[in-house]
Amino acid sequence: MQVPLLDLKQQYLTLREQIRAEVDQIMDSQMFIGGPKVEAFEKAVCAYTGAGHAVGVTSGTDALLISLMALEVKAGDAVITTPYTFFATAGSIARVGAAAVFIDIDPQTYNISVPALRRYLEGCKKNAQGELISHAGQTIRAIMPVHLYGLCCDMDGVLELAAQYKLPVIEDAAQALGAEYPGKKGKGSAGAMGDFGCYSFFPSKNLGAFGDGGMVVCRDAAMADKLRALRNHGGERRYFHKMVGGNFRLDALQAAVLAIKLPHLDTWSARRRTNAALYHEAFAKAGLASTVTLPAEPYAASGLTNHHIFNQFIVRVPRRDALCDYLAQEKVGHAIYYPLPLHLQECFANLGYKEGDFPEAERAAKETLALPIFPELTPEQIHAVVASIAAFYK
């Protein structure tokens, strides 16, 4: 049986009429940039996540970039993040001229390792102004943790260290809108726990637009005003610019589509969890429980519904590349996220990292692959995926 990695058409068909009516209305109004559709969607995301303020932008990448711009991170500065993430996380840091400081990941969750982060921070010195200085001599300006694959990282640990070292936290929640975290101070929503939270509405995300789209949420009203100005070339008043921003505006069409989809997000994420549970059963039945390492669900016992939202379903396997070749032959959808950790990317050679610096990120890049998990995946398709994998290891 052929199984696609992702099938967006089925979901679209369930909302087709509603979306078309809304798109028609926008076409008739000819109001494409900003306006009430964007504002309504921003409010809806605030209500959904509990965030104070939301600013719709062009993409998840630009959400990260504009957050760094709002903090005025610049050349000579450094931002701490993980080397095992989509390129945009560290790419945004480089684009403001700063250096990424990488910290290895936890091998179970693939998210930033808090003990490794603590060790790194303990090794930093302060300058005469009391600023924290990276081991390479830059001024550390922020921590940018990622909630990878739809699972929140250890935010209690990150926030405790951020408070201790007085660093703002920009959550890269591009893959995690709606994911919940059982924090010591109560439930947290991915993106709404730090100072800034960045979402992507790339079509393959749990909440996907009909093109690119993104959003920044933040706590502070003044920061939200600054973000709004930055997304519009930095001008608070038209044609008068105190700062240089860019064109980072979210289209009304995208906002309208996303606003229609948002009320369904929890149902879709629940189906992804059901599919994950079916994989667990099927792999156990196939006798592969000790061969294939399934995604950790560290918050499953917390009682939170969205303890994992499975934007991707990542398994760790022996002979990964040979398995991928076999699955390609069997027409079973799969993908490798991410084959080369960011500290080993050619464009970051200037940062001075080398192979062996982050063993867990490097191991994850060699041993993991994503299997289909989209909400409309059927139990038959899941069994076909597992049967193919079982045939490979037979």
Ligand SMILES: Cc1ncc(COP(=O)(O)O)c(C=O)c1O
């Ligand atoms: C972890 C992470 N950060 C940032 C981004 C960038 O988002 P976008 O593709 O909307 O620019 C993505 C999207 O793939 C992502 O997965």
